Amino acid sequence: MNKTLQMVDLRAQTAAIRPDLDAAIAAVLDRGAFVRGPFVAAFEADLAAYVEGLGSTEPVYALGVGNGTDALQIALMALGVKAGDEVVCPSFTFVATAEAAAVLGAKPVFVDIDPETFNLDPDLLHAALTTRTKAVVPVHMFGQCADMTAIRAVCDPLGIPVVEDAAQAIGSTWQGRPAGVMGDLTCLSFYPSKNLGAFGDGGAVLTTDEDLASKTRQIANHGSAKKYHHTTVGVNSRLDAIQASILSVHLGHLPAWIDARRAAASCYDAHLADLEDVTRPRRENDARHVFHQYTIRVSADVRDGLRDHLKAQGVPTMIYYPEPIHQMPPYLGPALPETERACREVLSLPMHPHLSIADTEYVAGHVRSYLEAGVPVAA
Numbered sequence: 001m002n003k004t005l006q007m008v009d010l011r012a013q014t015a016a017i018r019p020d021l022d023a024a025i026a027a028v029l030d031r032g033a034f035v036r037g038p039f040v041a042a043f044e045a046d047l048a049a050y051v052e053g054l055g056s057t058e059p060v061y062a063l064g065v066g067n068g069t070d071a072l073q074i075a076l077m078a079l080g081v082k083a084g085d086e087v088v089c090p091s092f093t094f095v096a097t098a099e100a101a102a103v104l105g106a107k108p109v110f111v112d113i114d115p116e117t118f119n120l121d122p123d124l125l126h127a128a129l130t131t132r133t134k135a136v137v138p139v140h141m142f143g144q145c146a147d148m149t150a151i152r153a154v155c156d157p158l159g160i161p162v163v164e165d166a167a168q169a170i171g172s173t174w175q176g177r178p179a180g181v182m183g184d185l186t187c188l189s190f191y192p193s194k195n196l197g198a199f200g201d202g203g204a205v206l207t208t209d210e211d212l213a214s215k216t217r218q219i220a221n222h223g224s225a226k227k228y229h230h231t232t233v234g235v236n237s238r239l240d241a242i243q244a245s246i247l248s249v250h251l252g253h254l255p256a257w258i259d260a261r262r263a264a265a266s267c268y269d270a271h272l273a274d275l276e277d278v279t280r281p282r283r284e285n286d287a288r289h290v291f292h293q294y295t296i297r298v299s300a301d302v303r304d305g306l307r308d309h310l311k312a313q314g315v316p317t318m319i320y321y322p323e324p325i326h327q328m329p330p331y332l333g334p335a336l337p338e339t340e341r342a343c344r345e346v347l348s349l350p351m352h353p354h355l356s357i358a359d360t361e362y363v364a365g366h367v368r369s370y371l372e373a374g375v376p377v378a379a
C-alpha cells in the first residue's frame with residue numbers, strides 16, 4: 001500500500017495536544033501581556049530548569065529572543081565580537097551560523113567536519129585559530145553534540161570563548177552534560193520544525209555565566225537594563241508571549257518527543273543496517289543524539305535518483321545542506337573536502353515524533369528497493 005509521509009508532521013503534533021495549546025494562547029489573550037511579561041518569564045524559567053535537569057551542575061540563565069539567528073548575533077555581541085575579528089565555525093551548517101559573525105563585520109573562518117558525525121573536526125581546529133579569533137562556534141549538527149571536550153581543550157588554554165550553536169540540539173548531551181552549559185553561551189532556535197518549535201519564529205540564549213546573562217539580556221533589549229537608559233549598542237529581539245506560552249506547552253512534551261525520535265532512528269538503523277551502499281548516522285558513545293534529522297549518506301551518483309524514487313513512493317526527503325557556506329559568494333573560503341563531499345552525499349529522511357515503526361519500514365524498504373535494483377547506466 002502506498003503512503004504519503006511528511007518530513008515533519010506539525011499538524012499531527014498540534015492535533016495531539018490541541019486543547020492545551022488553545023488554553024495557553026487564550027491565557028495570553030485574556031491577560032493582554034504580549035511582549036516580555038509573565039508568560040515569557042515563565043517559559044525562560046521552565047527552559048532553564050529543563051536544561052539544568054539534564055545534568056548541569058550550575059544554574060542556567062535563559063533569555064528568549066526573536067529567533068536562533070538573533071541568538072547567535074547577540075551571543076557574539078556579548079563576547080565583544082566586532083569588525084576585523086574572526087569567528088571560527090563549520091561550513092556544513094545553515095548559513096545563520098556564519099551570518100551572525102558577518103553581520104557584525106567579523107570574518108567567519110571555516111573548519112572541515114568529521115565525515116561520520118557531520119560535526120566540526122576538533123583535530124583541525126587549532127590550525128584555524130589566529131590572534132584575531134574572538135569565538136569558536138561549533139554546531140551540534142542534526143541533534144548530536146560536537147566533541148565539546150576536545151573543542152574546549154583547544155580553546156580554553158588560549159582563552160577563546162566557545163558558543164554552542166544548539167539550534168538543532170535542545171535536549172542533547174555530551175558526556176552527561178547538556179547542550180546549553182558546555183559553551184560560554186548557547187543558542188537555540190524555536191523555528192516551527194525544530195525539536196522544540198514555536199508557531200512562528202523564536203530563539204533563546206543560554207549561559208551559566210551571570211555576567212554574560214545580564215549582558216545578553218541588555219543587548220537583546222536595545223542595550224538597556226533600565227527603560228530609556230541605554231548603556232551599550234543593542235538590538236530589538238524578543239520572544240513574544242504567545243510563542244512563549246506555546247513553547248511552555250511544547251516543552252512539557254519534549255522528553256517524550258525526543259524519545260520517539262530516537263526510537264524512530266533506531267528503527268531506521270535496524271532496517272538499513274545491511275545496506276552496504278548506505279552510511280547511517282553515527283551515534284557517538286559520549287553523545288545522546290536527539291535526531292533533529294536522520295541523515296544518511298549514499299554515493300553522489302545515486303543520491304538524486306534515490307530521492308526521485310522515494311518521492312514517487314510518497315516519501316519526501318531533504319538535502320541539508322546542498323551547498324557549503326564557504327562556496328557562497330559572501331563567504332568564499334578555501335576548500336574543505338569533507339564538507340564538500342557531505343553536501344554531495346547527504347540525504348535526510350522523514351523524522352518526527354509521530355513517525356510509526358511501519359513508516360520507517362516503508363521508507364527503508366523503498367531505499368532498499370532502489371539500491372538493490374541497481375542504478376540504470378546513463379545512455
Ligand SMILES: Cc1ncc(COP(=O)(O)O)c(C=O)c1O
Pocket residue numbers: 067068069070093094096097139165167168188189190191201202203
Ligand atoms: C544550525 C542552525 N543555526 C542557526 C539557525 C537559525 O535559527 P532561526 O531560523 O531560528 O533563525 C538554524 C535554524 O534554522 C540552524 O539549523
